[in-house]
Amino acid sequence: MAATVHTRDGGSALGRSASRRSRGETPFRYASTGAGILLLAIMAAIAVFLVVEAIPALRANTGGFFTTQTWEPNATRPSFGIAALAFGTVFSALLALIMAVPVAVGVALFISHYAPRRLAGVLGYVVDLLAAVPSVVYGLWGITFLAPFMVGPSNFLHDHLGFIPLFGGDIVAGRSVLTASLVLAVMILPIIAAISREVFLQVPRAHEEAALALGATRWEVIRMAVLPYGRPGVISAAMLGLGRAMGETIAVALIFQATFDISLRILTPQGNSIAANIANRFGEATQTGRGALIASGLVLFVITLLVNMGARLIVARRKEFSGAAA
Amino acid sequence: MSQQIQVSGLDAYYGRHKAIEDISMTIEPNTITAFIGPSGCGKSTFLRTLNRMHEVIPGARVEGKVLLDGEDLYGPGVEPVSVRRMIGMVFQRPNPFPTMSIYENVAAGLRLNGRRSKSEVDGIVETSLKGANLWNEVKDRLGKPGAGLSGGQQQRLCIARAIAVRPEVLLMDEPCSALDPISTLAIEDLMAELKSKFTIIIVTHNMQQAARVSDRTAFFNLAGQGQPGRVIEMDDTSRIFTNPSQKATEDYITGRFG
Ligand SMILES: Nc1ncnc2c1ncn2[C@@H]1O[C@H](COP(=O)(O)OP(=O)(O)OP(=O)(O)O)[C@@H](O)[C@H]1O
Ligand SMILES: [Mg+2]
Secondary structure, three states, rough: OOOOOOOOOEEEEHHHHHHHHHHHHHHHHHHHHHHHHHHHHHHHHHHHHHHHHHHHHHHHHOOOOOOOOOOOOOOOOEEEEEEHHHHHHHHHHHHHHHHHHHHHHHHHHHHHHOOOOOHHHHHHHHHHHHOOHHHHHHHHHHHHHHHHHHHHHHHEEEEEEOHHHHOOOOOOOOOOOOHHHHHHHHHHHHHHHHHHHHHOOOHHHHHHHHHOOOOOOOOHHHHHHHHHHHHHHHHHHHHHHHHHHHHHHHHHHHHHOOOOOOOOOOOOOOOHHHHHHHHHHOOOOHHHHHHHHHHHHHHHHHHHHHHHHHHHHHHOOOHHOOOOOO | OOEEEEEEEEEEEEEEEEEEEEEEEEOOOOOOOEEEOOOOHHHHHHHHOOOOOOOOOOOOEEEEHHHHHHOOOOOOOOOHHHHHEEEEEEEOOOOOOOOOHHHHHHHHHHHHOOOOOOOHHHHHHHHHHHOOOOHHHOOOOOOEEEEHHHHHHHHHHHHHHHHOOOEEEEEEEEOOOOOOHHHHHHHHHHHHOOOOOEEEEOOOHHHHHHHHHHOOEEEEEEEOOOEEEEEEEEEEHHHHHOOOOOOOHHHHHHHOOO
């Protein structure tokens, strides 16, 4: 049983693998550790640079950075704050997520479990292709087509559901938070659908057969075996989408009306986000203005970080039930 | 009560490939029938035709008749879903739902058959786990994940899940092949108990197991290389193991081939 395996040059196989490790593995270990450290160093350098740039502007700010709802860093008495911008960023991205996730999961399920194989292949390819469309294209589509198109439906919503604050307000516009969120939803839909589809395809056949053998219909198989198994993956995909929606710049900069209100009204001519504000204001910015924009960028970074950590918490909470062990 | 199964002239295909041919047999209620035979001769394929699980594989189809209490399972207007609710299945590898607790696993099939009160589900979960000889081991941790049990416990959990919906027939495809001897004996004992309520069909590569648990045994074999599998002989288990009528059967059970 415990025979030593001898290699051609006479040494034991165990010895050879040890020497091979020292030959091949050490440089690799240094290289990968080095790359890791380099990456951390670059990130730290960027962070330090940004903070250093932002501090003088924050010092010069006469308003509260977290509470002020204007952006006048170029004035003689600079006053600017991210309250409205941060709200607009999170609000429009959440709206987009709420619209995109159900559709994306539906598309992913259709591709993975309903469509005939040939059609599934084509659809999967189209989804991947959509994910690769540059965001400025979505932005142009949003402002030239979707914004005018949305006037009708927006008026309809306003007339019939205007008593809900979301659809309230005095004027209805095409360039609204709803339109921007729709564009964002269309932009993040492909990536969420693509990841969800991968996750659904990975559901072990044995679990689906277990459900089938109990007499489950196709939809019941999905509810019993596919969705619970895919849940962590879908959550991760949604968070990735949320991050993208919050960081999206050019598409929403074209659509948002660059206002500074904190308002839940999604049909009125208002809306803004941190990234859109940076795109709109960078050209005209003075020294202080640039610092102020950088400070707002740091806030966006922190928000994105928090969202990701939240997602990890959600995924980790039911880890023992995740199926990862099986 | 359990019902008789009558199979006649059954062929099953994977795409163009004919895996089994012209299988006919009668299985009496409340008996245990063992399918034995060399690997690849179509035992699993045949078993899966009995609850219409064969056709879930893309390109797979079945010809012939399977009558359960006189009604053709492949007749027009028969829903595969309702067939599978009557004929339960336990797989070779234990496959509890990993995202569900022990309790939810057993209750999974009940949820498909419409709403039931909590106390009713509790009762069925308990009797099913007792029926699968698992209750004492898990009664204090019903909320824990089913995937956290040992292999043998997981397989008994799968049996509990299958019997919870009160099927007429229980199909078991090598249910003990991934288990240690103790768990195997536990499941064999369980089969003997379940016989009073269900008709049981088991595929096994273990001759002793077939001889120990079954009333009837069917020997499957390939007609030749690349040919579809057939039933060579089916008889009372005692006869198959002492005095088979076919030479091939005798060769197989005495270990001279396969
Ligand atoms: N999913 C499948 N697709 C195509 N052919 C298959 C599939 N499953 C089984 N077969 C073929 O059908 C034939 C019978 O296979 P089956 O699994 O029924 O044999 P078996 O008797 O259960 O073997 P074992 O004892 O090894 O489990 C084999 O030739 C096999 O290659
Ligand atoms: Mg098999």
